[in-house]
Amino acid sequence: MSQLKTSSFLIALVSGLLLALPVSAEIDPEAVFKENDCHKCHHATKAKKGPSLAKISTRYKEKNLDEKEAIKHMTSGNKVKLEDGSEEKHKIIETKDTAVQMAVAKWILNR
Numbered sequence: 001m002s003q004l005k006t007s008s009f010l011i012a013l014v015s016g017l018l019l020a021l022p023v024s025a026e027i028d029p030e031a032v033f034k035e036n037d038c039h040k041c042h043h044a045t046k047a048k049k050g051p052s053l054a055k056i057s058t059r060y061k062e063k064n065l066d067e068k069e070a071i072k073h074m075t076s077g078n079k080v081k082l083e084d085g086s087e088e089k090h091k092i093i094e095t096k097d098t099a100v101q102m103a104v105a106k107w108i109l110n111r
């Protein structure tokens with residue numbers, strides 16, 4: 001009897017873990033964006049130190065650029081001109097996980 005209890009406990013535990021896994025593996029691009037301080041320069045619709053996400057996304061559509069270009073930009077640290085005219089190296093996204101980079105790029109370009 002107690003063995004039955006133990007095994008049903010184990011089954012419950014394992015299925016609980018299986019249910020929990022996909023949730024913790026899900027990527028939240030907006031959270032990544034904030035953790036990397038991207039939001040300090042990029043607002044959804046208003047220009048801050050950098051162009052708004054809406055502006056970036058519109059320009060990418062006009063120029064037929066895709067996520068690959070956005071990922072190149074957020075991983076290479078190119079020099080950029082801020083709204084106030086000063087120049088600095090663009091922030092490099094901390095993660096090296098290309099799936100996360102892709103999710104952030106998609107999220108930006110769908111603004």
Ligand code: HEC
Pocket residue numbers: 033036037038039040041042049050051056069070073074079080081082083090091092093094104108
């Ligand atoms: C210190 C301010 C600043 C921070 C922080 C910042 N950016 Fe930018 N970003 C800029 C500026 C300025 C530009 C415009 C560059 C240009 O047009 O020359 C830009 C442009 C971009 C572009 C458009 C690139 C292109 O090809 O025109 C993307 C995408 C982008 N940023 C993503 C991000 C992401 C993702 C982060 C966080 C990891 C981030 N930015 C953090 C200032 C910033």
